[in-house]
Amino acid sequence: MVLSTALVGLAFAAQAQDKEVNVVSWGGAYEVSQVEAYNKPFTEATGIKVNMIAADDPATPLKAQIEAGNVTGDVFDVEVSNAIRLCDEGALMEIDPAMLPAAPDGTPAAEDFIDGALLDCAVANIFWGTVIAFDTTKFTGEKPDSAADFFDTAAFPGKRGLPKNPKRTMYLALIADGVPADQVYEVLATPEGVDRAFAKLDTIKNDVVWWEAGAQPVQLLADGEVVMATGYNGRFFDAMVGEGKPFEIIWDGQYMDMDMFVIPKDAPNPEAAMEYLKFATDTQRLADQAKYIAYGPSRKSSAALVGKYKDGTTDMAPHMPTNPDYMKTAVMDDPEFWADHDAELTERFNSWLAGA
Structure with a gap:
């Protein structure tokens, strides 16, 4: 019985190691912030490998892949207008806010995200x-x-x-x-x-x-x-x-503007994609991203957790686009x-x- 349980555990671990998720984003410093705040801790927590793919505008390859009937990306980081258009065209998976993690104090995701940050087929990660x-x-x-x-x-x-x-x-x-x-x-x-x-x-x-x-x-x-x-x-x-x-x-x-995560209906790894989306848009992960780049998190509960830049000395608040003065x-x-x-x-x- 002990041997059987151990083998089952090893099987689950191996299965997680075999999984991967392809994330298409914007490259540069923004990609670095996502790798540090989302991807590395996600892989550590789940064993799922994240393949990061850079594009000048991720909506462009997403549309091309959908039209070609050959979707290779799982999660795309797109602007709001593209998320709305592609959702209306029936190209994206619908996302139930109840599936998303609540705030640390238990506030449901639907109440914790800033107005406009949750759409039928998209979840915002940052304001920029x-x-x-x-x-x-x-x-x-x-x-x-x-x-x-x-x-x-x-x-x-x-x-x-x-x-x-x-x-x-x-x-x-x-x-x-x-x-x-x-x-x-x-x-x-x-x-x-x-x-x-x-x-x-x-x-x-x-x-x-x-x-x-x-x-x-x-x-x-x-x-x-x-x-x-x-x-x-x-x-x-x-x-x-x-x-x-x-x-x-x-x-x-x-x-x-906001950037939003979307998952195409024909994503090759839909389950891993949804796990990634949920992980990357929780309160802590969105706050952690602000350690690496000056974009405002899309959750209200993340604001209090935004502190200093990765250098440990630069306060991020004056550099946030959501600063009330700006x-x-x-x-x-x-x-x-x-x-x-x-x-x-x-x-x-x-x-x-x-x-x-």
Whole structure:
């Protein structure tokens, strides 16, 4: 009997060792934060191997795999609008909040996650911001401190780095042109508002270096190819605090968004994928991620557990996009707007880029 029990235990251990889960995320410093906070402790706790796969935008390979009928990823880290669209198309597994771990005080997950962080087919892990950063060594006098300054190449000469898509550029143009953050989508929903955004972008078009991957704006700044760039706040934080780069962030007009975990219906390892999702979105794991990158956890109960950076000295609160002071001029992502307008604005944006 003792031998039989031991053999059963060994069999379970071997089965866990054979399991794996393929997680598709964004690479760079963000991937490092997930490996440290989620993947390593998950493998230690379960014996399930995590294969991390980097993509410039994980929704792109997810859509391609679904269309090809050959899904190889198990968990994808995507933006809200993509999670909603793919769920509506029936491509994702539904996720019951009751399956997710409760907060340490017993508060159910459905009440513990921040509003909007739980969808029918997705669970948010972080809040993040697209912000402006500049190289402090390029400005010896007055330094830029607003979205309007990003567009003022007379007062602050030099190249600008911008992402090659309408979602992360048009809002900033309107903010710089004086539109209040809470009215950006109201304005952008009109033909006049779209024209206004492109007119503002026209003023710096010849000074823009366009980027497509999250690591690029940091590199553009570091190499001196631009003096200011927009990019993900966590990437800039990693460069500033982790690597000692002489950068400074402008929080005015940041674009706030969430990243969400989704599991495609045809995932090769669905059970391991669900175990990973539950583990990675518990209170402690989300708080632990903030030791490695400046993104805000999606659970209320995680906030009190966020302390210092991995260096043990840097307080993370001033670097969080969810800091109340930074939220005053933040533009919150509107996934429904982009679900309705993404195709037409992308077409207009690409035409504008081509000079048509």
